[in-house]
Amino acid sequence: MTAEAHIFRLDAVSKRYGVTVALDNINLSVERNEYVSLLGPSGSGKTVLLRTIAGFETPDEGRIEINGRDVSSLPAHERGIGFVFQNFALFPHLSVADNIGFGLANRNDPLPHDEIVDRVSDIIKLVGLEGLGARGVGQISGGQKQRVALARTLVTEPKLILLDEPLGALDANLRGRMRNELRAIRERLGVTFLHVTGSETEALAMGDRVIVLDRGHIAQFDHPDHVYSKPATPNVAKFLNRYNMFDGSISGSAFKSEYGDLAFIQKTKSDHPAYAVRYDRVAVDSDGSAGKGPSLPANFIASEYLGSSIMYFFEAIGGKVIEVEHHLSHGAPKTFEPKKSYRLRWKPEDAIVFG
Ligand code: ADP
Ligand code: MG
Numbered sequence: 001m002t003a004e005a006h007i008f009r010l011d012a013v014s015k016r017y018g019v020t021v022a023l024d025n026i027n028l029s030v031e032r033n034e035y036v037s038l039l040g041p042s043g044s045g046k047t048v049l050l051r052t053i054a055g056f057e058t059p060d061e062g063r064i065e066i067n068g069r070d071v072s073s074l075p076a077h078e079r080g081i082g083f084v085f086q087n088f089a090l091f092p093h094l095s096v097a098d099n100i101g102f103g104l105a106n107r108n109d110p111l112p113h114d115e116i117v118d119r120v121s122d123i124i125k126l127v128g129l130e131g132l133g134a135r136g137v138g139q140i141s142g143g144q145k146q147r148v149a150l151a152r153t154l155v156t157e158p159k160l161i162l163l164d165e166p167l168g169a170l171d172a173n174l175r176g177r178m179r180n181e182l183r184a185i186r187e188r189l190g191v192t193f194l195h196v197t198g199s200e201t202e203a204l205a206m207g208d209r210v211i212v213l214d215r216g217h218i219a220q221f222d223h224p225d226h227v228y229s230k231p232a233t234p235n236v237a238k239f240l241n242r243y244n245m246f247d248g249s250i251s252g253s254a255f256k257s258e259y260g261d262l263a264f265i266q267k268t269k270s271d272h273p274a275y276a277v278r279y280d281r282v283a284v285d286s287d288g289s290a291g292k293g294p295s296l297p298a299n300f301i302a303s304e305y306l307g308s309s310i311m312y313f314f315e316a317i318g319g320k321v322i323e324v325e326h327h328l329s330h331g332a333p334k335t336f337e338p339k340k341s342y343r344l345r346w347k348p349e350d351a352i353v354f355g
Contacts, residue, residue, distance in 0.1 A: 006065075007032045007160050007192045008053060013062030015048055022048040023059065024216035030194065032159070035186055037207030037224075038196045041239060044213040046196045050162045053194070055079050066160065082153035082161040082191075086168050088145045090137045090152075096144075097133035100124065100151045123155045126185060143174040150182075154189065161186075163195045167202065179206055200240050204228055212236045234274035234354045243276040243352070244322050250355040258318060259296040263348040270354035279325035281350040284312065284336065285343040295345040298322050300336040312336065314344060 006029045015023040022045045030036050040046050051057040053064060055076035064072050071079050090099050101120040104111045111119070124133055127147040132140060137148060146166060153161055166182075167175045183206060186193050197203050203210050204224040212220040212227065220232040231237035238245055248257035255262045255275045262275055277294075288297060298314035301321070310333045312324040322344055326333060336342065 005031055007034075007067065009065040010053070011063040011065070013052060013059045013064065015045075015052055015057060015059050021216050023052065026062070026216075026218060028211070028218065028221065030192060032192060033190050035183065035193045035206060035208045036195065037203035037210045038194060038213065039198075039200060039203035039210055039239060040213030042198065045216040046213055047164055049213065050083070050164050050194065050196060054081050054083050054162055080158055080160070082156060082158035084149050084153050084161065084163040084166045086165040088149045088169075090145060090148055092136075092138060094137065095133065096129060096135050096137060096140065096148055097121075097124065099137055099148050100133075100155055103152060103156050119155055123151045126154070126188070127151045128181070143170055143178065146170060146178060150185070154185070154191075158191065160192045160194070163193060165196050165198060168198070175202070182206070200242070204240075212239060214239075229278075230268075231276070231352065232268070233270055234272050234276070237274070237276040237352065237354075242279055242325075244279065244282065246275040247273075248275060249273050250353070255351075255353055255355075259316065262294040262296075262351065264294070264351040264353040265349045267353045267355055273355035274353070276352040276354075277346050277350055278352075279311070279323045280309070280327060281346050282322070282324045283345050284314075284324055284334065285345055288341055288343050290343070291345070293345060294348055294351060295343050296322075297341050298344050299339055299341050301338065303333075303336070305333075314342065316344075 008030055010026050010028040013023055013026040026049065038046050048057060052059050055074060063070060066079055091102065094102065097120050100123060101116045104116045104119065124130060127150055129144060129147050129151065132144065137145060167178050170178060179202060195206060204227065207224055209222060210224050210227045211218055214235045219236050220227055227236065228240065231240060234245065237243040246257045246262065248255050250273055255264055257275060264275065296316055298316040301313045301315050304311045309325050309327045312326065314322045314324065316322050324344065
């Protein structure tokens with residue numbers, strides 16, 4: 001990849017706080033005009049990674065390049081990066097328009113007043129805040145505050161915008177709408193977004209590519225469909241919240257688990273053995289006999305509608321909950337009898353096995 005193709009690059013970046021390794025030898029290169037989601041459990045280093053790129057934290061080791069330039073020793077305000085925080089951090093005493101124009105009016109070489117007014121009014125239209133410019137930020141809703149926070153960053157025209165759980169404070173309905181809008185705004189402006197989210201659904205839905213962080217290192221960086229269907233490690237499969245995971249060990253061509261030998265075809269090399277099967281690849285059979293292929297007995301507990309699919313919860317031996325997802329586009333929902341035993345089956349080629 002040439003220096004022109006990527007907007008930023010991290011080479012062997014590490015960051016420690018005492019004995020905590022927050023970032024562990026991060027190598028990462030993101031292309032211009034990409035929407036990259038950053039997914040990982042709480043404490044995996046997402047915020048530290050963003051703050052290190054932005055220049056609010058200094059790495060202990062490694063090098064950071066933005067736009068082909070080594071910025072490792074540049075202060076945050078000289079890196080040309082926009083940052084949208086989870087808690088909005090708006091100025092409570094300023095209007096919507098003044099919050100948005102603040103950065104333009106208060107930089108070293110302030111823009112002429114007319115130009116600020118024009119740029120602010122363009123951005124207000126872009127993020128859908130028309131008519132609210134004169135309002136105080138205490139007089140607008142949570143979703144509107146989030147738009148102000150985004151607008152305030154967009155108006156400075158950065159080529160790279162870092163967003164730290166920007167939708168975390170919004171309710172589910174608004175989150176969905178803002179997701180679509182964020183993508184649309186980004187496409188119109190041609191900027192790179194690096195978007196931190198704790199929601200696997202959001203990460204998979206929004207990213208052109210998805211980074212999965214696991215205890216300070218990058219466990220996977222790939223297109224969402226690959227991350228979803230070919231998780232690189234057992235932890236990635238776990239974070240996705242779409243796989244039933246079984247412990248055990250590999251012996252020849254079988255995975256030995258507490259449910260007996262589970263068949264599989266392919267194996268991914270890993271230090272930790274694990275057997276994973278996606279919720280939507282499990283079939284429910286009222287015939288309790290083992291038959292051919294991997295299967296296990298489990299009692300039906302409950303179901304839950306999710307709009308386009310329905311989740312069935314079963315309890316296997318030892319109390320383990322097995323989830324089965326039925327896409328409603330594949331047929332009408334089924335009814336199962338609570339506490340009754342069923343046989344859960346899947347194809348060996350659908351098993352993802354690590355070891
Ligand atoms: P998250 O993925 O939830 O955003 P963070 O990036 O905030 O996680 O934190 C990664 C790790 O670094 C955590 O173990 C956290 O406790 C630690 N950490 C972050 N900032 C500091 C700090 N200023 N001082 C000490 N430890 C920190
Ligand atoms: Mg965080």
